[in-house]
Amino acid sequence: MASPKELRQQAERLFALALRARERGDIALADQLTERAMQYLEEANGNEDSHEPSPPEHPQPPVHQQQQQQAQKLTDDAESEDE
Secondary structure (H helix, E strand, C coil): CCCHHHHHHHHHHHHHHHHHHHHCCCHHHHHHHHHHHHHHHHHHHHHHHCCCCCCCCCCCCCHHHHHHHHHHHHHHHHHHHHC
């Protein structure tokens, strides 16, 4: 199995060939080469994904946003006590 780096290099070569084919007016070949290059990139990214931890299902808002939410909640609570 090729490494992600090798797959990206192959995709780069295919993109270069696709550009040359398009310049020559061979749009069908350019599209085929581009599609194959994209497959290599997807495979390279898929191989890397298995080594990375998956992101959390419910990401936490940035700290600044959390502070704003807490301040708003305190303001809302104080207003409801005044009523």
